[in-house]
Amino acid sequence: MKKKIIRITTIxxxxxxxxxxxxxYMNQYFEVIAVSSGGVDFDEFLLQxxxxxxxxxxxxxxxPINDFVALVQLVKLFRxxxxxxxHTHTLKAGLLGMIAAFIVRVPHRLHTVAGIYFLDMSGLKRKLFELLERTTNSCATMIYPNSFKMKEIMIMKNYSKLVNTKVIANGSSNGIDINYFKKESVAISKVDIQNNLGISNNSIVFCFVGRVRKDKGINELINAFSKLYNEDPRVRLIVVGNFEKDMDPVDEMTEYNIYNHQGIVFVGFQKDIRPYLLSSDVLVLPSYREGFPxxxxxxxxxxxPCIVTNINGCNEIIVESVNGFIVPPKDSLSLYTSMKRCSKNPDIVTEMxxxxxxxxxxxxxxxxIWEALLKEYNSLH
Incomplete structure (x- = not known):
């Protein structure tokens, strides 16, 4: 009989x-049960x-009330x-999942940390989230930060202990499907995609993919792009992703420019981002914080090639001037400088x-990643 693994995410x-x-993949070796909030996405995932x-x-x-109800349901499920x-992922699922697993004394309580988003907070709010992080990790038997820089931060800040904190493989929670993400996998040509988006073929195209919110560095990106566009009207910026107005909204002027700037093409959330990557020359991700993007x-x-900020995860994927540029977070001028360097030096872009x-x-x-995690699971007794 296969041993059971329960994997949990908040959404x-x-x-x-x-x-x-x-x-x-893991279901070949264990009986896997997925736990998350309901909805169409969950139903589709289970079928997939x-x-x-x-x-x-x-x-x-x-x-508090909803969290307590969810905690009780988890305890009942584990029993x-x-x-x-x-094995839990994401903040709320991690906290409640690890507490419930500790209460029931599940033998192996594993938590993956894919980002510490409260690092730029201060005061009581930060102290609260630090308490929640330490509570989650103290209930876990193993903690898996998905980047080496994050592991350093967690140990340094005493969010977890060195003895049970480990990075799987080279980082990342899941790696990527390299056959899906390759140019040849997209049926339509770069020229045709650009034509469909109203982008001329001699444009230098930057692309942002992610949630459109302040902590993704969108304000800085739009400011940097607008300055560059004023100097070089050939440049274009494709923005892929939905606005999150209730969580960490961007400035009003930033939102206005995304919708109305002549050089910006806003396409909203897309299930398949490959056509937009194919139509671009450089990805820009100026986040304040990430796990392993x-x-x-x-x-x-x-x-x-990618322009990213000097934060954990990003600075482990990008090697400066080899496959991209690394700039300080919250620094619109540095972002502009790197974007300008790309627009003025296509040979550098081609080399990267x-x-x-x-x-x-x-x-x-x-x-x-999968094989390394399977090896980790099999090492548990």
Missing amino acids: PISLKTLLKGQLE EKVKGVKINFNRKIS KEKPFIV NVVMQAGAMDL ASNARELIVSRFERKI
Whole structure:
């Protein structure tokens, strides 16, 4: 009989995007049960991965009553299923999942940390989130930060202990599908995509993919791009992603420019980002914080150099001037300078693009991550 593993995320889109393919792979060796909030995304994920699922209504915001109900449901589930491993991802699922697993004394309580988003907070709010982080990790038997820089931060800040904090493989929670993310996998040509977007073929095209919110560095990106556009009207910026107005909204002027600037093409959320990466010359991700950003790996696998901020995850994927540029976070001028360097020096962009895919394939192909995690699971007794 296979041992049971319960994998938990707060919302199902995290399962679909961050762990795609992984649960189906693990289900060959263990009986895998996925747990997340319900909805169409969750139902689609269960069909896609061919695993069992349990719906529990997690709330991403602090909600004492809802959180207590979810905790009780998790305790009941663990007592019923008697899992060998509970493995959690994301903040709320991690906190409640690890507490419940500790209460039930699940033998192996594993938590993946894909970002510490409170590092730029201060005061009581930061202290609260630090307490929640330490509570989650103290209930876990193993903690897996998905980057080496994040591991250093966690140990230094005493969020976890060195003895049970480990990075799987080279980092990343899931790696990427290098066959899906390659130029040849897109049926339509770069020229045709640009024509469909109203972009001339002699344009220098930058691309942002992610949630459109302040902590993704969108204000700085739009300011930097607008300045560059005033000097070089050939440049274009494709923005792929939805606005998150209720979480960390961008400035009003930034939002206005995204919708109305002549050089910006806003396409909203897209299930398939490959056409937009293919139509671009450089990916720009000026985030304030990340875990291990998938989009940087995805862009690199499609031969795109990237401009990223000097934060954990990003600065482990990008090697300065080899497959991209690294700039300080919250620094619109430095971002502008690197974007201008790309627009004025296409030979540099071409050289970095030639390095991009191999640096991703050799380190972050998803089977490397899956096999390393399977080895970790099999080492538990």
